[in-house]
Amino acid sequence: MKQIAIIGLGLIGGSLALALRGLEGYEIIGVARSENTLRIAKERGAADILTQDGRAAIQQADVTILCLHPQGIVDFLKEHQGAFKEGALVTDVCGVKTAIMEAAAVLPDTVDFIGGHPMAGRETSGMAHAERELFRGTHYLLTPGEKSTPEHIALLRRMAEYLGCRDVVLTTPKQHDELIAYTSQVMHIMAVAVCDDPGLFSCRGFEGNSFRDCTRVAALDVPLWTQLFSMNAPALCGMIQRLEENLKSYRETLESGDRKRLSEKLEYSANRKRQMNLE
Amino acid sequence: MKQIAIIGLGLIGGSLALALRGLEGYEIIGVARSENTLRIAKERGAADILTQDGRAAIQQADVTILCLHPQGIVDFLKEHQGAFKEGALVTDVCGVKTAIMEAAAVLPDTVDFIGGHPMAGRETSGMAHAERELFRGTHYLLTPGEKSTPEHIALLRRMAEYLGCRDVVLTTPKQHDELIAYTSQVMHIMAVAVCDDPGLFSCRGFEGNSFRDCTRVAALDVPLWTQLFSMNAPALCGMIQRLEENLKSYRETLESGDRKRLSEKLEYSANRKRQMNLE
Numbered sequence: 001m002k003q004i005a006i007i008g009l010g011l012i013g014g015s016l017a018l019a020l021r022g023l024e025g026y027e028i029i030g031v032a033r034s035e036n037t038l039r040i041a042k043e044r045g046a047a048d049i050l051t052q053d054g055r056a057a058i059q060q061a062d063v064t065i066l067c068l069h070p071q072g073i074v075d076f077l078k079e080h081q082g083a084f085k086e087g088a089l090v091t092d093v094c095g096v097k098t099a100i101m102e103a104a105a106v107l108p109d110t111v112d113f114i115g116g117h118p119m120a121g122r123e124t125s126g127m128a129h130a131e132r133e134l135f136r137g138t139h140y141l142l143t144p145g146e147k148s149t150p151e152h153i154a155l156l157r158r159m160a161e162y163l164g165c166r167d168v169v170l171t172t173p174k175q176h177d178e179l180i181a182y183t184s185q186v187m188h189i190m191a192v193a194v195c196d197d198p199g200l201f202s203c204r205g206f207e208g209n210s211f212r213d214c215t216r217v218a219a220l221d222v223p224l225w226t227q228l229f230s231m232n233a234p235a236l237c238g239m240i241q242r243l244e245e246n247l248k249s250y251r252e253t254l255e256s257g258d259r260k261r262l263s264e265k266l267e268y269s270a271n272r273k274r275q276m277n278l279e
Numbered sequence: 280m281k282q283i284a285i286i287g288l289g290l291i292g293g294s295l296a297l298a299l300r301g302l303e304g305y306e307i308i309g310v311a312r313s314e315n316t317l318r319i320a321k322e323r324g325a326a327d328i329l330t331q332d333g334r335a336a337i338q339q340a341d342v343t344i345l346c347l348h349p350q351g352i353v354d355f356l357k358e359h360q361g362a363f364k365e366g367a368l369v370t371d372v373c374g375v376k377t378a379i380m381e382a383a384a385v386l387p388d389t390v391d392f393i394g395g396h397p398m399a400g401r402e403t404s405g406m407a408h409a410e411r412e413l414f415r416g417t418h419y420l421l422t423p424g425e426k427s428t429p430e431h432i433a434l435l436r437r438m439a440e441y442l443g444c445r446d447v448v449l450t451t452p453k454q455h456d457e458l459i460a461y462t463s464q465v466m467h468i469m470a471v472a473v474c475d476d477p478g479l480f481s482c483r484g485f486e487g488n489s490f491r492d493c494t495r496v497a498a499l500d501v502p503l504w505t506q507l508f509s510m511n512a513p514a515l516c517g518m519i520q521r522l523e524e525n526l527k528s529y530r531e532t533l534e535s536g537d538r539k540r541l542s543e544k545l546e547y548s549a550n551r552k553r554q555m556n557l558e
Contacts, residue, residue, distance in 0.1 A: 119485070121487065121488070138487065141485065169484045169485065171485075179478065179485040180485065182478050182482055182485075183485045183486045183487060186473075187489035189526065190469055191489070192544075192545060192548035193529055194465075194469075195549075195552045195555070196551070197461060197525065198521075199458065200551055202458065203458045203462050204555070205448040206418065206420065206450075206462045207398070208462060208463055210400075210462075210467065211463065213466075213492035213493065214469065214493050215555075218549060218552035219549050220549050222542055222546050225545060226541050229533060230541060233536070236533060237534055240526055240529065242477075243526060246473075247523050249475075250468050250519065251516050251519040254512045255516055259509050262505050263501055263505040266501045269471035269497060270471065270497060272475070272497075273474045273497035275480075276479060276480065
């Protein structure tokens with residue numbers, strides 16, 4: 001039996017631990033520092049083995065999945081760089097990849113690091129909220145290193161399939177971070193910016209689904225997102241600025257009172273959305 | 280048996296026609312100009328009686344619900360101002376209220392106009408997409424006139440309850456339009472502005488739920504929303520500008536590299552969202 005060590009049993013790590021159990025040929029070692037987290041993990045049947053000893057776990061594990069906050073991953077790699085099992089696959093799950101791939105450069109050549117980002121999340125956190133079905137239907141993004149082996153990529157594909165992911169998308173750290181600034185980070189910035197409006201509390205009773213959907217992610221995990229935003233600041237700032245300009249363009253069209261121009265702009269944008277056809 | 284005439288069998292009117300059937304003491308008259316719409320309405324069993332003759336319908340109806348686009352409602356009120364049954368309740372379902380209440384001033388004193396806005400919608404339109412359950416769990420907003428009777432307000436409450444609405448919220452046209460600029464209109468402007476980004480088509484495969492949720496409403500009904508936005512331009516422009524400023528404030532904080540300040544800002548916004556507690 002080979003071993004998969006999951007370092008950190010928060011929402012994502014805990015969900016992975018629940019969802020990867022039973023993967024053929026592997027047993028799951030769940031690692032958390034907090035005794036309370038380990039107790040909940042035990043109650044919920046997450047992982048085959050639960051331990052506080054991350055170093056011992058990665059010394060034995062054929063696969064290690066780092067499920068800490070971004071800075072936690074950087075620190076863990078630095079502290080335990082020499083301790084991973086020879087020939088092991090090490091991966092992570094966090095939402096920035098350039099900073100993580102740079103941090104993984106400390107690892108010896110005997111370890112294969114492949115950046116990972118399953119595009120799943122909730123506006124909750126912690127092992128108590130972990131869900132076995134969290135990854136169903138989502139994209140699993142991978143940023144392989146120069147020396148990553150086809151066998152390891154194939155293993156991650158097999159894991160993603162077992163999790164119920166829609167597909168696996170191979171990309172580069174740079175492309176990942178630019179596109180994620182758009183599809184994820186700026187959605188979170190919009191959600192919090194909307195909640196900063198002085199009218200927030202007066203609008204109770206007047207909200208519909210578009211408001212619920214857009215602001216859902218505003219109740220975010222502050223330390224996590226402070227790191228994610230900060231570690232991808234240049235791409236994210238560019239994205240926010242383009243959004244500000246697109247909003248301003250709509251505002252100025254409305255202010256001009258030119259309904260024909262407004263209608264043309266809406267037609268253009270709505271057609272782009274239809275062409276995108278996300279379903 | 281009293282009669283409710285529904286003028287216009289698009290997504291909202293068609294859904295109302297389906298959902299109001301069986302309301303005790305009332306039969307439903309569905310009115311549409313298009314023969315194709317009437318055919319679909321007949322196939323789907325929307326309304327007890329279907330007709331192209333709106334004028335005849337409102338002459339007999341105890342309740343008339345105008346389910347046209349905003350400008351269509353304004354035009355219908357003007358054209359048929361003298362034709363409504365004496366003592367009738369007339370209401371509408373559109374997303375702006377000041378312009379509609381002003382247009383309803385043409386009605387004789389024998390008719391009671393109460394503005395209505397069930398906060399339901401879809402990114403589709405037409406009778407073919409109508410759903411009996413469209414209104415379940417939504418707020419039904421009402422803007423009574425000065426002379427609106429308690430009996431008519433009670434009747435609309437009974438209708439809203441029959442539709443499965445969460446509640447009925449009484450408001451003024453001015454408050455309605457200001458709050459709707461926030462909770463609905465600017466959500467749609469954000470969704471289209473996001474789709475204007477040059478990166479839209481490259482991001483396929485990198486989208487998660489926040490992107491899906493936020494851009495869902497971008498595939499909007501262009502003629503309808505051109506009217507809704509234009510008829511509420513001052514409130515909407517103010518709202519867009521405040522959003523631009525809140526986004527800029529986040530961008531500048533990110534650019535400054537001050538993580539502590541970023542964390543404080545996120546804490547502030549996320550707490551507001553938690554306090555709002557929409558579920």
